[in-house]
Structure formats: structure tokens, C-alpha cells
Amino acid sequence: MKNFIEKILHQNVLISSYEKLDQFSLFFQKSVVFNNITIGNMEAILVKPIENMNLSMIRHIAQEIGNKTNRVCIFYFLKLSSYTHDRLIEEGISFVWEEKEVYIPCFGYYLKQNKNTVLSVNQISFLTQKFLLKALYEEWDHLNASDVAKKLEVSKMSASRIFSEIESLGIPVLNTNGKRKVYRKQGTKKEIWDTIHDFLRNPVIKEFHLEQDIDADLLKSEMTALSSLSMLEDRKYPVYAVLKRDVKEKGIHTMSQIPYNESPGCIVQEVGYCISFHHDLIDPLSVVLMFQDNKDPRIEKAIEQMLEEYVW
Known part of the structure; x- marks a missing residue:
């Protein structure tokens, strides 16, 4: 060992x-x-x-x-x-x-703390990303590691690692008083988003293009979620989001799949975290991250509409 x-x-x-x-x-x-x-x-x-x-x-x-x-x-x-x-x-x-x-x-x-950058953090973890988004939505303020552990239902050590990762990545949302680090609400929701946006990543890990629509109670994702929160028309097939454990529990990996260039019955996206919105949708800001490489003006307009109505 x-x-x-x-x-x-x-x-x-x-x-x-x-x-x-x-x-x-x-x-x-x-x-x-x-x-x-x-x-x-x-x-x-x-x-x-x-x-x-x-x-x-x-x-x-x-x-x-x-x-x-x-x-x-x-x-x-x-x-x-x-x-x-x-x-x-x-x-x-x-x-x-x-x-x-x-x-x-x-x-x-x-x-990094010991001035050795062999394994310095260069990509945000999904747990830290989930924390930052939930903090924005729920307007959390003045939270120490113990507070974060309770709100996310994780161990205090996991919460401390979230703070360590935020500090290592240089995301300016922590205040330090001696050795004590505290998450502080830095402005309006839009201002906080502008601060953290560039550090976040697309939560989609993998996609399953299924031959038929799945008969299960799943969160709507990507275009299906965006169309539910804007005037944009959905595609002919729905898009859902699941965590890795759901892929096996619901047998999604065993279902019949088709090539990406064919029209599927549905798409199931395996994501690194889930923040539900209106009980049946992926949260709006994660939807934005799913479209971060998109240049379609219709989608950009729908995203603006969604954010104005449901987030800011």
C-alpha cells in the first residue's frame, strides 16, 4: 500500500x-x-x-x-x-x-499550501459546484464549514474540503478571520453568478441515446427543462437527468441505444449532481452550463428569459 x-x-x-x-x-x-x-x-x-x-x-x-x-x-x-x-x-x-x-x-x-504544486486543484468538483449553486439560490450567508455540512448533509471534513477547493481555485466568495473561513453572500444573485460562472463546468458526464422514451419519474434536463421555463419549443424527444447510481438502479445502461446521428426516443444524461427545480426539472443555472458552448440565438434568448423570470 x-x-x-x-x-x-x-x-x-x-x-x-x-x-x-x-x-x-x-x-x-x-x-x-x-x-x-x-x-x-x-x-x-x-x-x-x-x-x-x-x-x-x-x-x-x-x-x-x-x-x-x-x-x-x-x-x-x-x-x-x-x-x-x-x-x-x-x-x-x-x-x-x-x-x-x-x-x-x-x-x-x-x-499547494506547502508550496508544492504537483497536484494543485485545476477543476472544480461537483460537490463544490453544487454548494455554490445552492448557496446562490437559497441566498446563504455567513456559513462556516459546520453550517455547510448540515445544509448539504455531508461530513464536516467534506465541507472543509469544499472551502479548501474554493480557496485553491481562487473563487472570491470566502472571508477569512484568522484560521476561520466563512462563506459570504457577495452581492445579488446575478452578481454572484458573474463571480462564480467561469469556475463552473458542464454537469453532464455521459449521455444515453435510448431507442424508446423511458417510463420513469426523472428530472427533465437540458432542452426539455429550458423549454419548460421559457417560450422555446422542445425537441421531438425529451431529455432527462440522473445520477450515476440511477443509471444502474433503473437499468438505463442495459436499455437499447441508437447512434448519436439518429433521432432517439429520449436522451438520459448522467450528471455529477442534481439540484431539483419545481420538483421535476434540473435547476436553471445547471441548464445554462449545459448550453455553455451553444451559439444558437434562439437558445440564448430563451436562457435570458428563464433567468430573468426564475432566478434573478
């Missing part, structure tokens, strides 16, 4: 026994093996489950370790299901998957 992490991250790694086990319950102590791990100049807690562990327990342990030690919790897995793997990445929980993958999203920030 040590050699694998060093090979992937190009950093010295030290692993030693963790002695302060009395911080944690006997149940925790019987469920996982605790170790200190130092990667470069970053100190963290390495946790190896003794038996297979469900996602709820993983979340609980990550939050408990973060709160009690103020260190990043890094899980070490011998096996990992695709569902758990995707949820860990979506929620920003660090892990090492034996001989397969190292996912430590805060590590780039620590390298």
Missing part, C-alpha cells in the same frame, strides 16, 4: 500505529484498524475496515474521525463496489483502493 500511494502521488509516505484509540468507542475499535499516515507534509488517519462496511457506517466513521482528530480520514479498501466507490467520490470521502486507485481530494490543496 505504501509503495502504491508513493507511486501514484510522487510523495514520501509514512505509516505508523495510531495510539489514541480511547477517543473512539469500542465498536469503532473493533470495526476498523487505525493508523497514522503522513503523505508529504500532510498528516491524516488511515482506516482499514476489518469486515465489509456499508456506506452509512463509512460516512459515520469519516465524520467522527474528522470531528475528534481534526484530520483527514482516509479509508483503505481491499474491495469496493461501484456504487460505494461513486458515492465516496460524490461526497468527497478520501480512500485508497488496493492497487487500483487513490482518491484524496484535499491533497492537492495541502500540496
